[in-house]
Amino acid sequence: MPSAPQQPPAAPVPSARPAGAQTSLVPPQSTATGPQRTPPPPAVPPRPTTVPRSPAAGQPWAVPVAAVPDEDTARLRATPPRAYPSFSYAVPPETPSETTTRLRPIRERRFGWVVAAGTCLVLGLGLVGGAVAGVVLARQGHGAAQEPAGYAEARRAWHSTPVDTLFPRSLKGPGAGPGGADRAWTRVAVAPDAPCTPAVLSPALVTTLRPAGCVRVVRATYTDATATGVVTVGLVFTEADPAAMSTLTQQLTAGGRAKRADHMPRALAAPGTPAARFGDAQRASWQLAAVPELPVLVYAVSGFADGHPVPRPQPAAEAMDSRQTTAPAQAGLGHEAKGVADRVERGLRRVVAAAAREGER
Structure with missing residues (x-):
């Protein structure tokens, strides 16, 4: 019989792996003793060059996925991880000063603030120095810097x-x-x-005035309109500064002197006048006070023009009391002494004020 024609051999088709089978691309580690060596990566199988047979009519192409592995995936799986050496750094411990410096907040420095603070400091020192210098100069000048207007x-x-x-x-x-x-007085x-x-004054009054530096005394004598009473008024000029004058005023007023x-003070008699017989025995009342803010004392002594002696003179403030029944009080000699002293003091103030204005021009 004639032999059947032989069919050409079919192209080899890669065999599909059963489901669930896992293929490991990394060879197992050698268990032999000795140094471990990393095996070389396996060669990536070449892509199949054989084109599979075309399927029957109406059937789709079917290419097994496992037969065409991904090159990048295969390469990453085949390459073992590289071992890197580990390093350890020894950090020296901080000292207390370094820790304090690190933890202390750093303040922002502003040049403007520094300049302002320095300016305030310089001005403050200048003001303090000026005040101290003023006090020293005032003391060295014996109070001249603190003298009121018209004092000189x-x-x-x-x-x-x-x-x-x-x-x-x-x-x-x-x-x-x-x-x-x-x-009215003449x-x-x-x-x-x-x-x-x-x-001119009296021994006790001279002693009280000595610390103030008494310079001169000027006096005058007045009589009233009836010529029955006489008054000697005087101005005592001193060289005291305001502080010494304040002390003298305290001694005369608060001290009761x-x-x-x-x-x-003494009386000033004038021959041939109603005050011809006006002496120390005829002194009935007196006024003695310092002129405020001036180095001057003003005084006035009143008495009887007929030479009538007065055994117990009274200060003007007491003789002016309406309840007093003494001879000086009944005669109004307390009012006479104070009235004349006040008018002379007012005149002195006007003179000094005018002289001060002239000195300022």
Whole structure:
């Protein structure tokens, strides 16, 4: 029989692996003793070049997925992880000062603030230094820097002011008498300026004035409109500074020396006038006070013009009391002393103020 024609051999088809089978591309580690060596990566199988037979009509192409492995996946699986050496750094421990410095907050430095702080410091030191210098200069100048206006002019008033200005020829005293009665006085005598001696003032008063530096005394004597009473008024000029004058005022007022009979100044008699017989025995009342803010004391001594002696003189403040029944109080000699002293003091203030204004021009 004729032999059947032989069919050409079919192209080999890669065999499909059963489901669930896992293929490991990494060869197992050798269990032999000795140094472990990393085996070389297996060769990637070449892609099949044989084109599979075309399926029957109407059937889709079917190529097994496992037969065509991914090259990148195969390469990553075949390459073992590279071992890197480990390093350890030894950090030295911090010192306490380093820790404090690290933890302390760093303040932002601003140049403007630094300049402002330095300027304030310099100005403050300048003000303090100026104040200290002012105090030192005031002390060295014996209070000259603290003297009120007209203080220096008042020291020279005893020889630079006319007599008729210091002691006017007549004085008016509206309401200056007892019960608010008007009074008037006429000048009958003026004495030349005199030193501060017990014969002019009194021994006790000279002692009190010594720390203030008594310079000169000027005096005048007045009589009232009826010529029954006489008053000697005087101005005592000192070289005291404001501090010494304040101390003297305290001694006369708070210390009570102005009301002591041993501090009562002397009387100025004038022959041929109603004050011809006016002596120490006829002194009935007196006023003694410092002129505020001036280195001057003003005093006035009143008495009877007929030479009537007074055994117990009274200060003007006591003799002006309406409840008093003494002879000086009944005669109004307390009002006479205070009234004349007040008018002379006011005149001195006007003179000093005018001189101060002239000095400022």
